[in-house]
Amino acid sequence: MTMHIPAMYPLRPITVEGGKRVGVTEIQWRGWLISAGAVLASVSGSMLDALLLWKQNAEKRFDGVEDCS
Numbered sequence: 675m676t677m678h679i680p681a682m683y684p685l686r687p688i689t690v691e692g693g694k695r696v697g698v699t700e701i702q703w704r705g706w707l708i709s710a711g712a713v714l715a716s717v718s719g720s721m722l723d724a725l726l727l728w729k730q731n732a733e734k735r736f737d738g739v740e741d742c743s
Contacts, residue, residue, distance in 0.1 A: 675707065675728055677714075677721060688714050688721065698735060706731045 680686040713719040
């Protein structure tokens with residue numbers, strides 16, 4: 675996930691883009707990006723809040739999945 679802070683911030687919103695996704699469906703990945711963008715668009719949402727939400731989603735998705743040897 676990439677967050678772009680425009681030069682005109684806070685007059686322009688922070689944009690969220692997807693990067694390389696592994697082990698997650700396209701629909702799930704887009705949902706995570708949309709939810710992070712929604713947090714940033716809220717009045718009290720911060721970049722940290724958006725990143726923590728994305729991290730929680732990833733941890734829930736991969737909870738119990740073991741690494742390949």
